[in-house]
Amino acid sequence: MKTANVLLLISVLLYINASTEWPTHTVCKEDNLEIYYKSCDPQQDFSFSIDHCSDIATHTFDVKAAMTLRHSIKKLYVKLAMIINGKTVLTYSDMLCGPGHNKLIFCGKKKGERLQYEGPVTLGIKEIPQGDYTLSAKLTNEDDVTVACADFTVKNYLDYY
């Protein structure tokens, strides 16, 4: 009995290290476009979907995202990095929420609240780059704490109009 307990304890301790990986979710899987994501925040996973994947070609598409906030977001910053073959090619950062700058509903939400976003996303760039690459996204708050973090794997061979 004791041995069994010890074995269980060891397996639990091992599980602590193994459990930081979240499963990979599929956002889009079409002929010319595949998008997967995986949360890189060890504390939690989140849900994300794109209404019509093919809309990506039109630069504005509707998304749904939801998560439980582990930290308040009086200020919210987003940092994006495009990684090809392990090398960061492009970076982009912006402030989504800030004092006197709360143009989004969820700005100012507190720890424990549920963050839900349903609405359009407009890309600032002319077109999404084609090819296979990783898009690393990170949301941080006023204390520079990670609010959400995800790695998107993109395989994009869409034609743009």
Add this chain to the structure above:
Amino acid sequence: MPRRGALCVGTLLVLLQLAFVPSPLAGCLLNPCVEITPNTTFRCTGLNISGVPEGVPNTTQNLDLSFSNLKSLGSNYFASVPELQLLDLSRCHLHSIEDNSFMDLPRLSTLILTANSLQHLGKAAFHGLTSLKKLVLVETNRTSLSELPIGHLHTLQELNLGHNSITSLKLPEYFANMTSLRHLSFFSNKITSISRGDLDALRGGNRLNLTLVLSLNNIKSIEPGALAGIRLAELALRSTFENFSVMQESLQGLAGLQVSRLVLGEFSDAERLEGFERGLLSGLCQVQMEEFVLFCLKDFEHDTDTLFDCISNVSTIRLVDLGLEKISEVPPLSKVKHLECKKCDFEEVPAWKLSLFKELRVLRITKNRSLKDFKQKFEGLSKLEVMDFSENSLNIRTCCSPKFQNCPNLKHLNLSFNSYIRLTGDFTSVKNLLYLDLQHTTLFGPGSYPVFLSLQKLIYLDISHTKTEVKSQCTFCGLNSLQVLKMAGNSFGDNKLENNFKNLTHLHTLDISSCKLEQVDPSTFDALSELKELNISNNKLLTFDPGVYQPLQALRVLDFSRNQLTVLLESAREVLPHSLVLLDISQNLFDCSCVYLDFLKWVKEEQELLQNEELMLCHMPSYVANVSLLSFDLSSCHVSMGTVVLSMFLLSSALLLLFLIYRYYFQLYYSLVLLSGCKHSAERGETYDAFVIHSSKDQEWVIKELVEPLEGGTPPFHLCLYFRDFLPGVPVVTNIIEEGFLSSRNVIAVISTDFLESKWCSFEFDIAQSWQLVEGKAGIIMVVLEGVNKALLRQRLGLSRYLRRNTYLEWKDKEISKHIFWRQLTGVLLEGKNWHQEEVKLM
């Protein structure tokens, strides 16, 4: 037995639970809490517990139990932590809070209950919270205010009821007693109307400071008079009305309200209104307010005529993220003092219209990416003091006087982060400017010719990153009052700083970082005796020339980082003024050779003065590359000094040894042979009866008087003579030793004046003496010839002493003396001679 089993499962559950808390927490299995500040702040998140965790001491002031599975709170739940000031119970799966749950927390000032769908909230749930200031009940399933048992919380300053399902704004009477209440939020509830009497509780007393948030409700009507006579600090009504007509009608209901700041508009992701239409804000004419903020309204088109109709008496107007392309109508006699348009859609600066706001003191048009043109002129804004056009895409061909006619009070002009500005040098209409910010805008003019001549009062000038190349010596002429000059990220002609700042005698702050500087002329800073802050970092300077920085005697902060400095020499350190508080010389190419030991020592001593010490790394020599100057081992230099001394000592000893070997080569060789010879001398046969030591000049005597009588007489003796018996091809010394001493029984020394002068002879005699000592027999037969200089003999101390102690033969050229000589010599030689049989026979 079954109980035991259940316990066991319980343990396993706890263990499993631990697996889900972050690993740093799992590290301490006994205490699931993280101590943020010792004894006072603890974070115990994501636990499956009931009650305050045991590891939390009674001194705790801030306790975070968020994301734990508490389920319900019973009476005196927090009795073990009576000092609590902040309690965070966000998302704790609480469905009920019993009476007196917080009974023992008289000091608690903040209680956070976010995201708990409370089914049951006891009438006395919050009893005992006598100091509570902030109560967060966001997302707690509340449906009405009347059921909230908070009437006794008179100290409450902030009550947040956001994201609930409250339908009525009817404030219960107890709100009249909450005189400290500053913030009351009903963000995202289901309030549909504001009726007369709803806010009566706020009427009494002096309530100037309450902020009421009603954004994201669905208000269909505001009864006229509902807010009459009420005074608020702020009223937020964003995305509160479902369409234009509801909004227009409802705003009529605000009549009689007195508010410091009124916030209207939408959220960009929750736009319900189609756009701005004529008369939308007409209700605001009856509202007394100081500041009006309008967010996120699109499609103004040509209906802006009425935008300012009812708000032109407001002193501050902020228009944020509006689709405003033009300003069509400004009511006469407007009282707006502060106008801001942030992220609007202007394509041209509407200067003519804005000039109608005669009372304007502050004007800000910022972050308007489509704003390119500045063709119209501002005119007659006599009270305007601050003008901020930063972060647009402005392209100004002639700046700046023609753009600001009769704006004599303009003191602060910000044109930073725009596209292009051509400065003509004409600032006559704005010559009272104190602050001018042009950073990150491509400039034409500065550097080539003196454009700032008329800005005699300017205190602050920022032309950082403006692609300016300072070529003219008179670039900053006229700026006689300037205190701050920021010009990072530009360049100077020939990458050399010359006499560019000669008239800036009042300068306090100078930023010339990232200017590709390679050289600084000695007289550059001569006039800057008041300079307190100098940033010259990120250039290509190789040296810190004491003469250049000598005049900066008031300097407090010096940033010399990211240059190519190898060392700060003693002379340079001496000119650093006593007033210096911060010195940054990090990220230079330091030379950590022990030659600069005094500099390295100084770095360690001046840690308080030096900034970013961790970035002060050795560049040279290569074996210490990237070692921090602070962790550089000074003692390694001392050790190497020791090594140098030691090696010098060893080297000189070696040289001395070599010299001695050279000097006493014979003696050494002899001792060597002696030592080895001792061993086998016994084995060696004695071939000679005597080895004759003599000077080559006495050879004739030796042959005639020694060899002939002794070798030819009876018994015949066999003498060893160097000229006859020494083996050719063998070193002389070897012959002397091997043939002479080792093979002979006796030694005959023929002492003459020549003998005394011959080195070889004295050497042979020395060896003979030592030989005698080693072998322990009196083997030396001394023959002193006639006419030997006694004085010379005395000089040879050893010989003279030897002669005094031992009997010697004296040769005299007389028959009788010769006879006695022969007899004595033969007698000595006969002693110990092993007669061979042949010889015996002969005898």
